[in-house]
Amino acid sequence: MRSWPGSSAKGGLRGTLYLLGLTYQGFGALFLGFAFLALALGEDVRGFALAALLGLGLGRAFQALGHPEAQPRRAEVFASVALLWLAVPLLGAVPYWVSGGLGYLDALFEAVSGFTTTGATVLSDFGSFGRSLFLWRSFTQWMGGIGIVLLFLVVFPQLQVAGRQAFFAEATGVEKEKLTPRLRHTAQAVLRVYLLLTASAFLAYLGTGVPAFEAWANALATTPAGGFSPNPQSFAAYPPLAQWMGTFFMFWAGVNFLLQYRLLFGREARPLLGDAEFRAYAALVLAASGLLAFYLYTHHLYGLEESLRHGFFQVVSILTTTGFASVDFAGWVVPAQAILVLLMFVGGSAGSGAGGVKVVRWLLLFGFLRREITRTLHPQAVLPLRLGQRVIPEEALRQVSVFVFLYTLLFTAGTLLLALLEGDFVVAFTASAQAIGNIGPGLGEVGPMGSYAGLHPLSKAVLILLMWAGRIEILPVALLLSPELWRRLR
Amino acid sequence: MRSWPGSSAKGGLRGTLYLLGLTYQGFGALFLGFAFLALALGEDVRGFALAALLGLGLGRAFQALGHPEAQPRRAEVFASVALLWLAVPLLGAVPYWVSGGLGYLDALFEAVSGFTTTGATVLSDFGSFGRSLFLWRSFTQWMGGIGIVLLFLVVFPQLQVAGRQAFFAEATGVEKEKLTPRLRHTAQAVLRVYLLLTASAFLAYLGTGVPAFEAWANALATTPAGGFSPNPQSFAAYPPLAQWMGTFFMFWAGVNFLLQYRLLFGREARPLLGDAEFRAYAALVLAASGLLAFYLYTHHLYGLEESLRHGFFQVVSILTTTGFASVDFAGWVVPAQAILVLLMFVGGSAGSGAGGVKVVRWLLLFGFLRREITRTLHPQAVLPLRLGQRVIPEEALRQVSVFVFLYTLLFTAGTLLLALLEGDFVVAFTASAQAIGNIGPGLGEVGPMGSYAGLHPLSKAVLILLMWAGRIEILPVALLLSPELWRRLR
């Protein structure tokens, strides 16, 4: 228990504070840019101006109070990640609050929903937001998405967190030994794919009839699997071909960016096509879309193309946790909705911006269960678990179990609290599921054409916590509740 | 992989067949008794007579085709358990089918619901059953309950199934080393408690105003946490004091029978009062009942005593997976219902007739999660997990994880299928949860005063499978799906 290296006095919290100071100043500068944009568009500039002032001022103060940490330890990194992912939206909510006509809790909900790439909105009157606010809203998702991907592909793998490093290395094809020297390369690769996908989506949307501003905002919200749209009808407002384009780019937003890099920039298709997670993901998309299209074709008045289009669009949108809508699926028959609700618990691929449990974890979990059932017949046998050609370490399996349990418990607690507060089981269940999976729409009142505006303030607080915990994969949040961590950080 | 001892030719399946033959003949004799009872009561005797004929005839044939097995192996025991728990209801359904006015699928549903101590009913017209059928219905629960307790306290512990033996020994206070010589003693202890509780419940119900026949049928359904009542209003038909008695005896039906034995016959209170599972169970009853009573008092027109009475009754009824109702809680406000729905996933204590996940598994799971979170800060530390004063083996923790995952997956699959078939999320969710937890009532159409009669035949089949798998704790059913098992049994 005493193996932990002693921390410098107040090192942990001061390191976090220093980092937060730098981050706030960066956002302060960014808000200055947005303030000029608002000015140029003739929109209310006060929100961005205040956010810029707060970011620069508080950031400077935090930097002065804090202290740079050359070698942050595991506990400090986790605490920093958890606190940053809450502190940034606290600042990022200011423009919505001052210029968007939202109360601060609603503004915070919208900001957390953005930075966590959830895309759940409290907007019911889309006219209260100017273009600068909509752009900021989409941009929070774009930054949140790249932030999460870099966090899980570059930052966390360095920590060797009890199998987590190994797991992500296995799952993403990054070799454990070579990881550190390749950090910069990995970050650059991810960023190149991210930029390429964003630019391509913009052009594709523009070319298929989406107005330029909306094409840009939607592209920024597609690549991170975000789902915010400046149009209250989401993709239902666009032509069929634009919807097919949305399906295509959402699909890629849910695929491991490093494997995409090797395909796009290394011209190696085999790492992607041979990847167990990608194959399961693609198979699931085909199977679920087919089943959903069948229900739509037989139960609604859609033609064949329209059934296929909405089937593929909504399956990919929910599976990748993007949350765009090509139609108001809250009005579908229950069996069609049930397929989407089930997919809410699957998620996209590791190493992408998608949230949720993620396909690779389900593969490992099913492999684990299958092995343990076999073990009942062979109690003494050594039964290594493989994924593709890799043997998965037991520690990684334990981490997957812990994650899925924590995810389920948090989701259940959220459902219970929302049921107590809202008095509607379907709203409680789907709002909780979408929040922890960073998806966006639920069913009923909080469906894709609905809004979270009407929920009880405490329900919004619960959803904020779920979005936050789900996005950083719960463990850093669970650690924040551990007295042990605070002793270490003191 | 080849460490398994070679099985005699067709030994496994023939051993199972032999056992089934004996069991069917035993039930044949029992049905003869019920036929005479029906005759004495002037009720339709044909159902019991046919069941007796089938039981004796088929039983004799199975015995002849099978072969006794002196030393059954693990795979054979599991296969036998899974097949017996389905084969017995197949025969037990005959009286409902012939004399109760039910189709065979409905009759099978009622029989499976009985033998698994679930208590979900397809009866909507309680007038179609005579007293002999109601007595048979309660008696299936009584036999199912003692069967399950003996299975998990006496039969399975002998198998040393990958930590399962250790787990149950730990959880039940039975010492591993001394188990085998004490088998007969353990079985007798359980049976004595079971008989004492049943008789006491009968006298208590009778003394508080329940008509004699109903007191007897309800007592038979209380001790196994069964929940079948011959009265369509369940305990809502009885005086307040009888409802409090129901709460009291349901509470004890959810407590480890071996610990009760030491209290009642050994005059040792400490093993029970110091037991981690019992303490958690009692604390949960108090906390949840208080919360529920608060909601009832503030949201419905109940007085204080009535709020407490229904609060305690329903919490204990659902937590112990009994399923009796003191009131139609399907008409309550959603928050009050939400508390009950959450309790559906908790369950009673190991070593009792209660179904569900069980309190001790949740204690182990939360301990495991807590330890793994701490491990993130101390990756190298050895962190043994204790429950009370016992160190829990890692293998037991893995078994708990596997069980909870399989439980959740089966429940989710059931919910999805029912949602597809019924088109109602609340019915799908609660029907699936009550079935795998062997509880009985759900919400909506399948609430405590409702019936499963109106569900789609396929939904009934799904629920039959869930009741069956849940009652024998899934693993034997999962093994039946394993090709490995069938190779072994060939």
Ligand SMILES: [K+]
């Ligand atoms: K999203």
Ligand SMILES: [K+]
């Ligand atoms: K029951």
